[in-house]
Amino acid sequence: MNHYDAIIIGAGAAGLTTGIYLSRAKVKTLILNEGAVGGQMVLTHEIANYPGIESISGYELARNMKQQALKFGCSIKSNIKITSIDLNSTPKSFVVNDKNIYSADVVIIATGGRPRALGVPGEDEFKGKGISYCATCDGDFFQDKEIIVVGGGNSALEEAVSLTKYASKVTIVHQFDHFQAFEHYVTEAKNNPKINFIMESKIIEFIGDEKLSSVKIQNQRTGDVSEKNVDGVFIFIGYVPNTEMFEGILELNQYKEIIVDKNLATNIPGVFAAGDSIAKRYRQVTTAVGDGTIAALSAAEYLNKFEKAELVADEADS
């Protein structure tokens, strides 16, 4: 068993910040991360609202945070999968797919979120062969082609406009009769001659042979289904918290976000949570960094109390 004072689950902005603070305070800290270090920051081409840095690529910011955490002595294990957890035991323990078991006195969950998928037939099959979740990555594959953008929020409308640089025609498919985006994004999309709209409708199937060639669209009001030929579909329907692993263990709200108090403590003593996986209003790098700070300081305070508690127990034993 590899024992640490603190284990952080997730190496995005929140987890790395927590790692920086705890390691700097000489708390023996390990970050366990599924996938690459950086989380959603790596998905962001340019971050222009991080105070003190006029503009930086998400990759660069993530790399800097990682270096800073490592410099203070934080250990990071990336590209792992946690196969089982026990948060109620003392110490709290994790089994990882490399067969190692890790334990810690305090745990900070910073598992963030991931793009929401439509979850309809054909979606997995045509990912990278017509279906994309990243306009800046894959937009130029659709030069002079017809594409669909799914969604009605800020990202969907903003990306639809940016995709008109490449596509001959962009159709926005949205499930409601109105958008949930800022007015200026709606106006910009409506004024763009390359964009048209299919409202109150959902894609219910992706069709193709070796690559995507058409989609089935269902009108939500009438139930009518039609098929539309298309070269690409970009999906921007929001993010879901990565909290499946904690269902039935931690208190979650109706959106599966972790419920925390003002110290970012969860319902289990010694377990804190930070960043996009918690129930909160604004999801930004800055708020994730702020959460990471609070969670680290709360965790350090908990560890101090924990050590004192152990001291008392030791004295009682002797």
Added chain:
Amino acid sequence: MLRTNLTHILSENEHTKLLQENENVMVCCGRMGPMCIPVYEVMEELETEYPHVKFADMEFDIPDARVIRNLPECRNFAGLPFVVYYKNGKVVKATSSIQNREQITSILDQYFGKKVNETAEK
């Protein structure tokens, strides 16, 4: 310019040479972008675990990347990165868009054999 610790393939000639000199090759052809970076990171980690495989990257936007872009196996790809696995110079598998460590290692294990310590354990 790709900022990875992998071997960079800078030209068609280098690509040919790499395939001639190595039995098992994995090439990730992409940009310094969100879907590509996680794949490079996994490859960097796997370099020590799979010493019998040569891991390399290639910038997607240079003209010589046609050696990857124009492969029949990549004909239908519309998502970066394009990853191509070669055995004795022949394509055995190609993938498009982001892939995680498990997906990559399962391809490596299937076509090139298991990682070092796993074979040693047997």
